[in-house]
Amino acid sequence: MAICRYSFFIGNPPLQQVLANPTFFLPPKSNNFIQLPLTVPNRIRTSVNSASPSSSMEAPPAGYRKNVGICLINSSKKIFSASRLDIPDSWQMPQYLILLMKQGGVDEGEDPRVAAIRELREETGVTSAEILMEAPHWLTYDFPPQVKEKLNRQWGTDWKGQAQKWFLFKFTGKDEEINLLGDGSEKAEFGEWSWMSPEQVIDRAVNFKKPVYKEIISVFSSHLQ
Numbered sequence: 001m002a003i004c005r006y007s008f009f010i011g012n013p014p015l016q017q018v019l020a021n022p023t024f025f026l027p028p029k030s031n032n033f034i035q036l037p038l039t040v041p042n043r044i045r046t047s048v049n050s051a052s053p054s055s056s057m058e059a060p061p062a063g064y065r066k067n068v069g070i071c072l073i074n075s076s077k078k079i080f081s082a083s084r085l086d087i088p089d090s091w092q093m094p095q096y097l098i099l100l101m102k103q104g105g106v107d108e109g110e111d112p113r114v115a116a117i118r119e120l121r122e123e124t125g126v127t128s129a130e131i132l133m134e135a136p137h138w139l140t141y142d143f144p145p146q147v148k149e150k151l152n153r154q155w156g157t158d159w160k161g162q163a164q165k166w167f168l169f170k171f172t173g174k175d176e177e178i179n180l181l182g183d184g185s186e187k188a189e190f191g192e193w194s195w196m197s198p199e200q201v202i203d204r205a206v207n208f209k210k211p212v213y214k215e216i217i218s219v220f221s222s223h224l225q
Helices: 015-020 112-124 145-155 198-204 207-219
Strands: 004-011 035-039 045-050 064-073 079-084 095-097 100-103 106-109 129-134 139-142 161-171 190-196
Touching (some): 064 207, 079 198, 112 129, 112 161, 112 190, 139 207, 161 207
Parallel strands (some): 045 129
Antiparallel strands (some): 064 079, 079 190
């Protein structure tokens, strides 16, 4: 299957306006770049490669909170991992909630690919990146009972766990670009970060996330060797 390439040209309209009215163009059967409007400061262009442009829209399992997972690798094929401020000694790859938007009076989920690009910038400051691969299926994990009770009380929900659409990003900038304060639009989530081997990423993750981490690293293994 040919690899399709996307190019995101960034404009200045308010984020809420862009998210409420996204415009998507399906790629032609060629390697030509096409333009999609997103919002990142100073009209930065982010190139994105994806071998499966339509799988983002598959429905996740019912009863799970939808979010995106980001496996960001550098030129040495090390993986970005960061320590959570709210959970001591807990390191993870970035993962973020998919927003709900009103489309014609109906709540619809944000496109996972758009969510991944937006949240990577908002939480880590990274704009120099390409999507190399998208996981073909949603992956799920269940919350342990105590975690489930705490989070659902906090959110006012009754989720079993999380359903994640994972993307493999290649970082094309310099380490100085990474800023855990992000772009200032969100409260900081991480305290430290490091480039790690796949084995280190799995070892430092909380136990209930380890199976998903092992699976997603296996899915992306061709780009990690």
